[in-house]
Amino acid sequence: MSLDISCPNCETDEHLFGARNDAVITITCSGCSLSWDRPAAPHCERCGSTDVVAHPVPLIERSRGTQMSITAMHVETRCRICDADELRERGTGHLPPSLQ
Numbered sequence: 771m772s773l774d775i776s777c778p779n780c781e782t783d784e785h786l787f788g789a790r791n792d793a794v795i796t797i798t799c800s801g802c803s804l805s806w807d808r809p810a811a812p813h814c815e816r817c818g819s820t821d822v823v824a825h826p827v828p829l830i831e832r833s834r835g836t837q838m839s840i841t842a843m844h845v846e847t848r849c850r851i852c853d854a855d856e857l858r859e860r861g862t863g864h865l866p867p868s869l870q
């Protein structure tokens with residue numbers, strides 16, 4: 771299974787398992803046990819386009835001391851039409867060469 775995503779915590783993309791569950795796919799990293807949900811059929815809420823990019827946002831909790839740990843993941847959806855400017859600034863590399 772190709773998920774086209776890597777673990778935001780340990781950065782592996784080889785030990786991820788996805789379990790589809792209606793509208794979301796729950797992805798679990800066996801390397802560090804982090805799991806998060808990803809929309810199974812992501813689309814733009816503004817224009818309805820399905821030409822979108824999954825943008826994982828780690829929810830980081832500052833635990834006691836200075837150590838930071840990722841406790842959960844939230845996946846935002848970026849539309850290639852509505853969020854074109856932002857995607858270009860971030861340089862995600864997802865745009866086809868003709869648009870770069």
Ligand SMILES: [Zn+2]
Nearest residue numbers: 777780799802
């Ligand atoms: Zn991991």
Ligand SMILES: [Zn+2]
Nearest residue numbers: 814817849852
């Ligand atoms: Zn849109």
